[in-house]
Amino acid sequence: MSTLTALARAQALVAGRAQPVATVRHLHVHSRPLVLIPLAMAGEANAPLAAMAGTDRSAPRLLVVAQPRNRSDRFAFAAELAEILVPYVDSFTSETEAVAVDRGRDVRHRFTDAPQLWVPNTGGVDFLRLFGRSTRFRSTEGEYAVPPSVPLLGRWLTFFAHAAEVAGSSLLLNAVQALGLHWASGQSSAEDAQLAALLGWISPPPGRTGAEAARAAEDPELCPPAGPATDPAFDNHVLAPLLSTADPDVAALTEVLRAQLLPTWELMWRTLDLLRELPPGARVAGRWDSDRDTYSGFVQHLAEGGPPQPRRDGAVAAAARLHRLENAATRYAVQRAFDDPLVMAEYRLTGAAFVGDVTLAKADRIDDSGKRPVLRPRIMVVTTETVRVEPGATLTSPQRPGQKALVISVTAVDEKTEVLLELSGGMGRKLVAEPGSVPEVGERLLLTTLSEAYRPGGAFPEPDQTPWTHGGPPVAFEPPEAGSEQADQQ
Amino acid sequence: MTAGLDRLRGAIPPKRHNARTIAALTGNPGCTRRAVLDAAGVDKPQLAQRIGFPGSFGQSRFALARGNGFEAMLKADDCALLREVLAGCLGLDAAGAYDDLGEDADDTLTARHGRTRELLAASAGAALIDHPLLTLDVAGQRVFLEPDLIAFQAGGRLHVVEIKSFAIVDGQADSAKVSAAAVQAAVYVLALRRLLAELGHDPALVSHDVVLVCTENFSLQPVAVVLDVRKQLSTLKRQLTRLASVSSLAAALPESVSFDVALAPADLITALGHVEARYAPECLSTCELAVYCRHEAAGRTAALGRPVRDALGGVDTVAEALALAAGAATPTEEQAEAAALLQAAARLRAEIL
DSSP: OOHHHHHHHHHHHHHTSOEESOSSBOSOOOSSOEEEEEEEOTTSSSOEEEEEEESOTTOOEEEEOSOTTOHHHHHHHHHHHHHHHHHHHHTTOSOEEEEEETTTTEEEEEESOOOOEEESSHHHHHHHHHHHHHHHTOOSSSTTOOOTHHHHHHHHHHHHHHHHTSTTOOSEEEHHHHHHTTEEOSSOHHHHTSHHHHHHHHSOOTTOOHHHHHHHHTOTTTSOOOSSSOOHHHIIIIIHHHHTSSSOOHHHHHHHHHHHHHHHHHHHHHHHHHHHHSOBOTTHHHHHHHHHHHHHHHHHHHHTTOOOOOSSOOHHHHHHHHHHHHHHHHHHHHHHHHHOHHHHHHHHHHTSEEEEEEEEEETTOEEOSSSSOEEOOEEEEEESSOOOOOTTOEEEETTEEEEEEEEEEEEEETTEEEEEEEEESSSOSSSSOOTTSSOOTTOEEEEESOOOOOOOOOOOOOGGGOOGGGTSSOOOOOOOOOTHHHHOOO | OOHHHHHHHOSSOOOOOOHHHHHHHTTOTTOHHHHHHHHTTOOHHHHHHHTTOOOOOOOOHHHHHHHHHHHHHHHHHHHHHHHHHHHHHHOOOTTOOEEEOOOOSSSSOHHHHHHHHHHHHTOSOOSEEESOOEEEEETTEEEEEOOSEEEEOTTSOEEEEEEEEEEEBTTBOOHHHHHHHHHHHHHHHHHHHHHHHHTTSOGGGBOSEEEEEEEETTSSOEEEEEEEOHHHHHHHHHHHHHHHTHHHHHHTSOTTOOOOTTSOHHHHHHHHHTSOOOOOGGGGGTOTTHHHHHHHTTTBGGGGOHHHHHHTTTOSBHHHHHHHHHTOSOOOGGGHHHHHHHHHHHHHHHHHO
């Protein structure tokens, strides 16, 4: 944890209210998101118990599994969930837009919008990932046939769970993490994991401090847990008697589960309201474009009859995926800092970024030591902040992202630091800089080692060229497993 | 159990330890309060209830039922299914004998422990020993432990088998559950090694490789994996040695200190004040007294979590950290660097917000 966020937590504790750790919103909030709150049966391997889902705050759909240990009930639940989720994800395929690729030499199409799922916490994401795993290989024929929508649901859930691993993706979001990205509460992050407690700090009810609201929210009778795990007392005293008969009273079961889920349903929409109040960061739309690309690609994959995601990635696919995840994480960290001065402040604190005043500027300096003369203006920036950069490093400024500043020298003078920089790029093609492209004397400038420069994708062999050191070429997609897992527990 | 520790608990019998509570001791080794209360066998849930800070440590009946059902299924028909799984994993002779040490005739458990000793003294007899009863000395207190099973490998090495009903999906399981199971199994390995040493055998006969039997994917089919618990064993040994010194710590407490739950809540709270706690948010999921300790630690940086405390330069209280950040307090020599960082952070936050 950075000192800045830790200080925000300390301030929140004293103020009795969560403190902002972001000035803009760093994620895309959809105008028509699908909120999904899954509940799992305690002890079972990811067996669904109930779910509340929908795109309309006033009309949540409640799905209940009368006998969670019964496989046909479980797959009936999957089919019902598919009836909600599949039409939702399909509803964004009506309009496409053309995107220029390969420097305008080609064009490709992507959908103008994409779906967005919201779950309460990381447990919810894990539940969807495992539920996707347990449904996507199901066979639609034979002894244990399931409706075709079940494996399709599994593939979509797996798609969303994979997307959630990509830093900065807004396809599947969880409320706890989304709120924690923008506010620091006055409690520990372990306690923040409870959505009701975290919201208690962010918007306490009138007349209460955040701490009081959070404590009240910890009582499972007042605030049922946001799932997927249920409250053990609820299991033992309410659920167990209802499930103890061979033919449970579905109406009664539905009522108690509705009561468990409705409070969290409200909290989810309050989370969305709170996030919508924040102005979006400048680069959020760009990341949503990537999400739309990913979505369009997957729709196409499904349309072409592509196989379900494998149980485990092959060596090449895993390496490529890791590379993509790392690139996305780096890109996201830089973009967040460039979008948000409060995030950039973390880098200023460690000396990876600093704000200073331009004291000298030679905008028309020409470097003619090479084959042809080039425009290389130099500026002097004086700062009182910590500077941890070495001569030879390249800095950029969010004000002029296309321009590079090469550090020529760093000199400490009294309490200040003088940094001499040589600029290149972003000044037009002539030997005279475009007006305004070179910082002028007196301008206040932020410079950082963070860079938005393009990161090339990794070079990996084709899967059928996987070297023997990595297990050799992977085996092709195998049809849905037969036997043990099909039988499942009854 | 020393007289000093007995006195702390009052007139009621000590709360029994089990592998789970011993495993929990390794969670927050720096906490004196927990060490003293656990060593004295104080009923912490009841104590917490009495002083008005009850914790919620319920377990769902569904989870228990599934765990029991899975174990019964494995052990049915003379452990047929279990043998099959272990044969694939340990190379266990599937035709080996099965000894069920069975139920107890009375509450003392000593008879069953005696039978366990006899069986292990005779060495390579049974291939599978069910319901064995081991003992371990925890802070001078003899604790009875019940591993799920002890299995002999063909090579004559003893393996502890731990049966858990959580799922291993595509070779991966919930890491928190696996590590909890590993610590618990390490408790049994340690107890078994001590017993063999007592019997004059080589304690190294007990393998540090324990077998974890779980359900596979989304079915009830069992799958066995081998876990190396050497790391957990060394942590555990260190922790138990430390706990042994707790009795001297308890003896040093004033006569008036008692955690007898029959006492008035105010007296109990005063008594708790004599033994220092080291609260961390992680305690909330492992220690029954954590809600009280959290209340007591209000305003301290540690209550916000270890990373926050570290990022605030290890300053003890939130008020102090904020005073340093505002430049209102003069930092000590070792606080100077942290104070400078805090001031810079406060300046940045004020500038931007």
